[in-house]
Amino acid sequence: MPSWIRVPVIFFIIAGIVEYTIDSGDQPAFIKEPMVLLFLVLVLLIIIAIEAIVSSVDNILFQSLDEKAKAKLTSKQHEPSKILNWINTTYLKLLGSKPIEEEHDIILDHNYDGIKELDNNLPPWWIYGFYASIIFAVIYLARFHVFNGENQYEELESDLVQAKIDIEEYKKNAKDLVDFNTVELLTDAGDLKAGQQLFEVNCVACHKADGGGGIGPNLTDKNWILGGGIKNVFKTISEGGRDGKGMIAWKQSLKPNEMAQVASYLLQFQGTTPAEPKAAEGDIWVDENAPVEKVVTEAEDIKED
Numbered sequence: 692m693p694s695w696i697r698v699p700v701i702f703f704i705i706a707g708i709v710e711y712t713i714d715s716g717d718q719p720a721f722i723k724e725p726m727v728l729l730f731l732v733l734v735l736l737i738i739i740a741i742e743a744i745v746s747s748v749d750n751i752l753f754q755s756l757d758e759k760a761k762a763k764l765t766s767k768q769h770e771p772s773k774i775l776n777w778i779n780t781t782y783l784k785l786l787g788s789k790p791i792e793e794e795h796d797i798i799l800d801h802n803y804d805g806i807k808e809l810d811n812n813l814p815p816w817w818i819y820g821f822y823a824s825i826i827f828a829v830i831y832l833a834r835f836h837v838f839n840g841e842n843q844y845e846e847l848e849s850d851l852v853q854a855k856i857d858i859e860e861y862k863k864n865a866k867d868l869v870d871f872n873t874v875e876l877l878t879d880a881g882d883l884k885a886g887q888q889l890f891e892v893n894c895v896a897c898h899k900a901d902g903g904g905g906i907g908p909n910l911t912d913k914n915w916i917l918g919g920g921i922k923n924v925f926k927t928i929s930e931g932g933r934d935g936k937g938m939i940a941w942k943q944s945l946k947p948n949e950m951a952q953v954a955s956y957l958l959q960f961q962g963t964t965p966a967e968p969k970a971a972e973g974d975i976w977v978d979e980n981a982p983v984e985k986v987v988t989e990a991e992d993i994k995e996d
């Protein structure tokens with residue numbers, strides 16, 4: 692193999708292994724990590740250097756030979772390569788045609804104005820392809836028509852079901868991916884307990900342990916300044932209240948999952964009676980996305996109030 696083939700082949704094998712072993716997301720590793728690019732450039736330079744050294748050593752050794760040995764070596768180098776030989780003979784075997792010298796064996800005995808016909812064998816590549824397609828057909832028939840294997844629609848269905856499961860699994864492991872658009876009310880006891888702890892450490896100073904309110908508004912009533920429901924509450928916690936009111940943006944110090952936990956916890960104050968409730972501030976909040984039935988009962992509640 693000449694060196695202009697050898698160098699790129701070795702280089703791309705190494706680059707492939709590097710790319711395969713380094714987890715670089717959807718970008719190639721050498722773009723994401725400049726060190727990788729540097730490493731690959733070094734590898735390329737080293738391979739070229741090795742090639743250059745080996746060929747010059749070869750050259751020196753060659754010059755040191757006497758004339759007879761030189762001639763022997765050159766004639767050896769000009770022998771056709773084994774690989775090319777093998778490809779050639781396999782190709783001829785697959786064609787299965789007789790050499791012209793043996794054609795008299797297979798010539799048919801008719802003759803139309805000098806046009807004669809050879810009784811060639813079918814070429815082996817064709818025959819084997821034919822057998823393979825027969826075997827394929829039998830397996831295909833058995834699988835899809837006898838044993839009712841999944842067709843493409845069913846495959847799509849089951850892929851979609853699997854994808855849903857995968858997404859759920861992913862969400863479970865990536866809780867911190869939530870923001871105020873995707874957050875949902877957490878009901879898990881562990882999450883609520885964590886939320887309570889976060890509330891007691893960070894929020895009681897202004898909202899009181901029972902949510903009755905102090906510097907911050909009452910969290911137990913239906914009135915919300917910045918909107919109720921998990922999404923609005925999460926947004927308030929994460930982005931903070933109105934300027935100058937004292938409610939900071941907690942996304943600086945709490946993780947998304949922690950904000951979801953504390954938001955879910957404080958929504959449990961709804962409807963409870965705190966020791967010293969602060970007067971209601973803001974508007975009564977009605978969940979527009981709630982099922983129709985619920986909206987009606989809430990509207991009735993408002994009338995009663």
Ligand code: HEC
Nearest residue numbers: 893894897906907908915916917918927932933936937938
């Ligand atoms: C320094 C006092 C202070 C602390 C600490 C504080 N808040 Fe507040 N909070 C406020 C004030 C003041 C408001 C009203 C903001 C406004 O009017 O824009 C508020 C508003 C809110 C609201 C919106 C209430 C509504 O009616 O819309 C929520 C929810 C809330 N806080 C949750 C929290 C949580 C959770 C914590 C702890 C992680 C916390 N707060 C910590 C002062 C505080």
